[in-house]
Each structure stands twice: as structure tokens, then as C-alpha cells.
Amino acid sequence: MLAFSGAARAQHVPAAGLGPAQLAVVINDDEPNSVEIGEYYRKARGIPAANMVHVRIPHRPRRLDAEQFDALKAQIDAKLGPDIQAVLMVWTAPYAVECNSLTSAYTLGLDSSLCAKSCAPSKPSSYYNSPSAKPYTDYRMRLSMLLPIESVEASKALIDRGVLAGFAMPTGTAYFLTTSDAARSSRARFFPRSMSVPSKKLTIKNLQADSIEQVSDIMVYQTGLTHVPKLDTLKFLPGALADHLTSQGGELLADAQMSSLRWLDAGATASYGTVSEPCNHWQKFPNSTVLLGQYLRGSSAIEAYWKSVAWPAQGVFIGEPLAAPYRR
Structure with missing residues (x-):
């Protein structure tokens, strides 16, 4: 097992992680792109027909209120059996419920009290750095993720990258950048030190820099800036994870700060961002040591990302939730 300093560690290697039979796919029948991409995903991942859930969400709202969210969640949950451990929602919006993200509201329950002071600590996740391979069975939490659909072509390419990640372990690099933006480098204390991990064909680079450029071996890229430069010079490996610590990365369809969608556009396979002002609590963002450690132990992208965020x-x-380049 890999040993990283500076953060809590999972107690042991997880059992086989989530697979297609444990994932429900939710399609918005009011969105033609959702219907087409959802069907493409079903075929690409071999999702059982019984796991496909259809709902209607008209008008592409970015945020739902509590009543709208409760109705949506009830529709989804009514169609899920006890073996479903995670849910993939095939749309870009809605992505928020009040000041909560849609994925966290679905998985953990809506915390409306946070909206009075969004910089306050939020409820801790019992799944944080957990060894569990069955979050719903063990914690009554169904993990959730959005599969964005702004471009059918780009979404299909994203799905293809996730599937391809399972075929061969790549030779790659994990980049962790402590930038000149001190406030947005609050999690740098958890960046793994520079080292080589030969058993995983991975090099870890802990850098003091605002950007990287002209590299083609990215498996992980984490940084802290409002906008990440030079993404168009980079190449990401299938299954790559990438995110930036900033307040509005989860405002997927806004442009005040860089949307987390830009990571997927650049070639990453999964990402994360906040939908309301979190301040720079490191607990509200992926802990780099936990994220990398869980991914290298064989967790899927949805498991590794969910296990890495404390609040x-x-x-x-x-x-793409099922990407798992290190599951062997």
C-alpha cells in the first residue's frame, strides 16, 4: 500500500469498487442531449436496463429550490433497488439546490441551514477516506455525479475516455501546484511530495508554479487559481482527475471564474467545484493525498472524489464515474 504523509489514510485497500450493475443512470427526457448521451453511456458501460431512470426537468434551471429537489429525488429513489450504490445524472443543469450542490444534496441530504452563512463548516461526510466499496449498504449514501451534456460529441468522448481507462495502466504524472494565490493554496499542505511510484507507473510532482504547459502525461492535476492558464497546451490520460480550488468552479454555466467544465473540455475525465461561496476551507475541496491514494488503490473516479472531500x-x-485506471 502507498504511504503518503500529511493527511489521514484509509485503513486498508478497498474491495472491488463500484461497477455498472451498482450504478443507476438518470436521464432527463426533456433534454434531447440527455436522452442520446444516456443511451450511449448505457451501451458503453453495459448498464442494466433496469438501472435506467427517466425524469422530466423542463427549462434547464441551474438551481432547484427545496420543493423541486424533493420531488426530483423522490422520483429517482422510487425506481432504485437496494443494490444501487451510486447515481449518474445525465445533464449539466440543474447543478445546485439552494446553496448546496445537486450531487451533495442528493447523496447527503439538503442542508439549507448552510445558506445563512455559506462560509461556515458544513456537515462532515461519513464516507470521507472510507475503505467502503458499498456506500449505500454501509452508510445509506448513494454517491452521485453529473455527466455534462453541453456537446454530444464532447460527452461521448468523455465517456470513451472513462471506458478506455480500464484497459491498461498508463505511464503518467500527478501534478500538484502551489500557486502564487496563497488563499487558494490552502490545501497545499496535503499535496504528496515529489516521488516515483513504480508499481503504478506514476510520477508525482509537487511544484511551486502557477501553471504547467506542453505536457502530455497528466493523470492528476490539482491547483488553486480562479482561472487555470495554458489548458490548451496539455494532454490528459484516460481517467485523469483535475480540479482547481476556487469559489465558483461548480457554477458550471457561469463565467465569473473558471467553470470545472473546462477541465473536461481539456481532456480530464472527472472534476469537482463548489456552487456557493465556501471560503477556502480545505475540507470543502478534494484532499490531494486522499484522492490520489484512493485512486491508486483501485477506487473509481466517483469513489475517489467522494472519499476525498470531508465537507x-x-x-x-x-x-465519468466508473473510470478506474488502477483497478487491477
């Missing part, structure tokens, strides 16, 4: 109420998880 996830404001964070939206996006991407």
Missing part, C-alpha cells in the same frame, strides 16, 4: 455540501462532482 462536500457545496461541491458538485462531474465526469
Whole structure:
């Protein structure tokens, strides 16, 4: 097992992680892109027909109120059996419920009290750095993630990257950047030290820099800036995880700060961002040591990302959930 200093560790290697039979796929029948991409995903991942859930969400709202969310969650939950451990929602919006993210509201329950002071600590996740391979069975938590659908072509390419990640362990690099933005580098204390992990064909680079450029071996890229430069010069490996610590990365369809969608556009397979002002509590963002450690132990992208956030109420998880390049 890998040993990283600076953060809590999972107690042991998880059992086989989540697979297609444990994932429900939710399609918005009012969105043609959702219907097409959802069907593409079903075929690509071999999702059982019984796991496909259809709902209607007209008008593409970015945020739901509590009543709208309760109705949506009830529709989804009514169609899920006890073996379903995670849910993939095939749409870009809605991505928030009041000041919570949609994914966290669905998985943990809506915390409306946080909206009075969004910089306050939020409820801790019992799944944080857990060895569990069955979150619903063990914690009554169904993990959730959004699969964005702004471009059918880009969404299909994202799905293909996730599937491809399972075929061969790549030779890659995990980049952790402590930037000149001190406030947005609050989690740098948890960046793994620079080292080589030969058994995983991975090099870890802990850098003092505002960006990287002209590299083609990215498996993980974590940084802290409002906008990440030079993404168009980079190449991400299938299954790559990437995110930036900033307040509005989870505002997927806004442009005041860089949307987390830009990571997927650049070639990453999964990402994370917050939908309301979290301040720079490191607990509200992916802990780098936990994220990397869980991924290298064989967790899927949705498991590794969810296990890495201690206070996830404001964070939206996006991407292809079943990508697992290190599951062997």
C-alpha cells in the first residue's frame, strides 16, 4: 500500500469498487442531449436496463429550490433497488439546490441551514477516506455525479475516455501546484511530495508554479487559481482527475471564474467545484493525498472524489464515474 504523509489514510485497500450493475443512470427526457448521451453511456458501460431512470426537468434551471429537489429525488429513489450504490445524472443543469450542490444534496441530504452563512463548516461526510466499496449498504449514501451534456460529441468522448481507462495502466504524472494565490493554496499542505511510484507507473510532482504547459502525461492535476492558464497546451490520460480550488468552479454555466467544465473540455475525465461561496476551507475541496491514494488503490473516479472531500455540501462532482485506471 502507498504511504503518503500529511493527511489521514484509509485503513486498508478497498474491495472491488463500484461497477455498472451498482450504478443507476438518470436521464432527463426533456433534454434531447440527455436522452442520446444516456443511451450511449448505457451501451458503453453495459448498464442494466433496469438501472435506467427517466425524469422530466423542463427549462434547464441551474438551481432547484427545496420543493423541486424533493420531488426530483423522490422520483429517482422510487425506481432504485437496494443494490444501487451510486447515481449518474445525465445533464449539466440543474447543478445546485439552494446553496448546496445537486450531487451533495442528493447523496447527503439538503442542508439549507448552510445558506445563512455559506462560509461556515458544513456537515462532515461519513464516507470521507472510507475503505467502503458499498456506500449505500454501509452508510445509506448513494454517491452521485453529473455527466455534462453541453456537446454530444464532447460527452461521448468523455465517456470513451472513462471506458478506455480500464484497459491498461498508463505511464503518467500527478501534478500538484502551489500557486502564487496563497488563499487558494490552502490545501497545499496535503499535496504528496515529489516521488516515483513504480508499481503504478506514476510520477508525482509537487511544484511551486502557477501553471504547467506542453505536457502530455497528466493523470492528476490539482491547483488553486480562479482561472487555470495554458489548458490548451496539455494532454490528459484516460481517467485523469483535475480540479482547481476556487469559489465558483461548480457554477458550471457561469463565467465569473473558471467553470470545472473546462477541465473536461481539456481532456480530464472527472472534476469537482463548489456552487456557493465556501471560503477556502480545505475540507470543502478534494484532499490531494486522499484522492490520489484512493485512486491508486483501485477506487473509481466517483469513489475517489467522494472519499476525498470531508465537507462536500457545496461541491458538485462531474465526469465519468466508473473510470478506474488502477483497478487491477
